[in-house]
Amino acid sequence: MPANINSMLYVGETPWHGLGRDMTLDPPKTAAEIIAGAELGWTTNYENMKTDIHGNVPGWNAIYREDNQEILGVIHKTKPILVQNTDTFNAVEHMIGNQLDVETAASLGRGETVFGCFKIREQYRLLDDDLDHYFVIVNDHLKADGKVTVLNTPVRVVCQNTLSEALSTSLYKLRVPITADITINSQLALNLINSVDSAITSLKKRAENMVMKKVDKSYIEKLLDILFPYQIADGQLLSTKANENNFVIRDTFLTQCMDADNLANYRGTQWQIFNALTDFTQHYHKSADKAYDISYRMGILPGVKSSTETSKVITFLNVADDLAA
Secondary structure (H helix, E strand, O other): OOOOEEEEEEOOOOOHHHOOEEOOOOOOOOHHHHHHHOOOOOOEEEEEEEEOOOEEEEEEEEEEEOOOOOEEEEEEOOOOEOOOHHHHHHOOHHHEOOOEEEEEEEEEOOOOEEEEEEEEOOOEEEOOEEEEEEEEEEEEOOOOEOEEEEEEEEEEOOOOEEOHHHOOHHHHEEEEEOOOOHHHHHHHHHHHHHHHHHHHHHHHHHHHHHHOOEOOHHHHHHHHHHHOOOOEEOOEEOOOHHHHHHHHHHHHHHHHHHOOHHHHHHOOEHHHHHHHHHHHHHHOOOOHHHHHOHHHHHHOOOOOOOOHHHHHHHHHHHHOOHHHO
């Protein structure tokens, strides 16, 4: 399957040119239905690495799928603690159809990364916007530490931009131990739901603070020089392809993102800039292929991995108040 998707199910809007199995008419209600719908019924195991000369290689193991024996990767860990796909979704099974709805479940690459996206049924309010909240549960089989990553992902309904960058790491990203014990996992899942209130409260405080802080043209020009710097020599702007591209990038950011109609109520504030940057990093890509590469889309979620896209938002948050000085 293209776009780096190994297998996938989705409920609702068709993603990525219709890739995956559409379960909108009969959404999964159990972990077993998620596993079957997204074709995740395989398990992983590991084997100690060996060479013909040295025999066993201490501390190095190959993680592989037991259904097709395909190696997912090699890790330096004496005794990997594997989290199986079934256990990943069993952890939230009792909340599906009650507090959570399934949006997407998929495996990426050869299956080294498995994730599920769940929408919390309660809708929230942030300033003048409606806010949906999602859990993204990521099982990285190559971490092999007995845990999964859970990402708190608040989304502005009006533009479908995630606002996780405005949360502290401890609020948007949690590493959660998973076991085959459903009772233990159920309690962990409840704790995750409780963490949503903390995340939403923190996001509201940050938004209220940023919407009160005004910015002017000089502020924005200084920020552009930090985020999208031109190549300059001896005080002169160089005539380079990079500078030509940068001009287009700046213009796109200012005209398509900063001037977006859905930011009309926040014009001239730090909150306008923050939302414009999240829009720019999530919806404007150097290559059209990026918009449909699910690994790339997962990668720009804060907490999944470092990316130059999200780093621009983080850079702004770090310098936002200093630029006003």
